[in-house]
Amino acid sequence: MTGLTLYRHLDEMAPWNDHLQVLEVIGVVDEAPDVKTFAFRSDAQTWFRYKPGQFVTLELPAADGPLMRTYTLSSSPSRPFSIAVTVKAQPGSLGTRWMFDNLKVGSRIKAFGPSGDFTLHDHPAAKYLFVSAGSGITPMMSMLRWLNDCAPWTDVSFVNCARRPEEIIFRRELELLGSRMPGLSLGFLIEERSSRESWFGHMGRIDAVRLSLLSPDFREREVFCCGPEPFMRAVRGMLEAAGFDMARYHQESFAAPVVEEVAAPFSGDGVAGDRAEAIPVRFAQSDVEGQCRPGQTVLQAARASGVRIAAACEFGLCGTCKVRKLSGEVEMNHNGGILDEEIAEGFILACCSKPLAPLEIEA
Structure with missing residues (x-):
């Protein structure tokens, strides 16, 4: 693509269509240990329309056959010329490890979406509380980036939990946003110290005492939570015990479907x-x-x-x-x-x- 055709005004472009176009990798960034951000653009110069917090499904052409993997977008729709997913390679993960080993700038893959209803756009409120752990930060980052671009005065309390300081994904960007967004209050909570990076902040696991310390007025906020299922279960329990209105609690979760045996096609000999x-x-x-x-x-x-x-x-x-x-x-x-x-x-x-x-x- 030449410099003359690289830039087009948004009103000269059509929205991305997952039935017609594929994604091209335009950037790969290391965010934390075993965490990378992959940025994509459309191969047909289209723009991306989605809500912050939604996800896409990538079709990864692995050697043993295509792998379908769902990832939340960490990018913001306020910057519609590209999208990004931030993924953590868990032990034994096939799809994410394939991405780490194979996706380079210029690579092309199929994608489907965007989908999902875990978004603040569907739940407007005066005050928000984002609670995340590990890679569960990705939909929160999408929403926070959108707020920074479009409504930077919004009152947001952001509580992020990680095992060690170096595992806080987007830490430097979050700290920068904290200095620019007057309504943003950041609270980091780690479980153990590290020899790689000093830490003078809060330590321990999320509980009722620490939640009240990091977000004293959490009962007044619309709550969005994302992380491992045990983490989300703990947060739900704290809020319920505190008398929180659970109609204002929202969580992102991809539950594993029940695998059902597929019957063989009819042979004509059935009853x-x-x-x-x-x-x-x-x-x-x-x-x-x-x-x-x-x-x-x-x-x-x-x-x-x-x-x-x-x-x-x-x-x-x-x-x-x-x-x-x-x-x-x-x-x-x-x-x-x-x-x-x-x-x-x-x-x-x-x-x-x-x-x-x-x-x-x-x-």
Whole structure:
């Protein structure tokens, strides 16, 4: 891309479309031990429209087959020409380790989204409390960056927990924002000292006493929490014990779906009652005729028929398995992974849709 075509005004560009464009890596930054930020732009010079705190699903072309991994955006939609994810490589993690080893500037990967409803835009308030641990800081950083760009006077109490000082992700940027945002109050809490970096701040694990110390007026705030499940469970318990209005508590969590065995396709030898209850499903692009047994989703029927539909969360949250319904009706129970206008255009989420009549989908 030449310098003459590198810059275009936003009103000259279309929003990014996950069905048409892929992401190109434009930067890789080390944030903390085993933590990197990967920045992307569209390969077609489009801009990114999303809410701070939402996530994308990346399709990682690993050697043993594509890996679908969901990551929260750490970037802010107030800077719409690129997006970024900040990821921590946990022991045994496959997708993140693949990214560490393979993604370089210029690499291209497919992505789906954005999705998710963990965002302050859906819960406007006069005062916020962000509570995070480890890589759970990423949606908070997206929201805080947006506030810094668009509403820097907002009253935000930010409590971040880490094991050691050097593991506080975005620490220097947070301290800089603390000096620029008059309404931002930062509270860091670490579990143990380190020989690599001195520490004179708060120590220990989050509890009712430390929460009151770091955010004395937490009962007056809209609370957003993200981190490991035991951490979020502890924060929920503290707030409930303190009489907090839990309608103003929001947490980001990607629960593991229940893995269900996919039945084999029909051989024609089943009992008559089973055949009568099965619903035909045609996969148009694959030119495959399948069957959906009672209780099966479109995604399960596709797998049983040898048709690949990309999927990550498999409980209607990430939106990765979005496909167009060409004909027929389905019952769809999703968790926010699809927009009303997309449903109106004929899209469904294969992981949480069950046919009600003979169905044809674009897959």
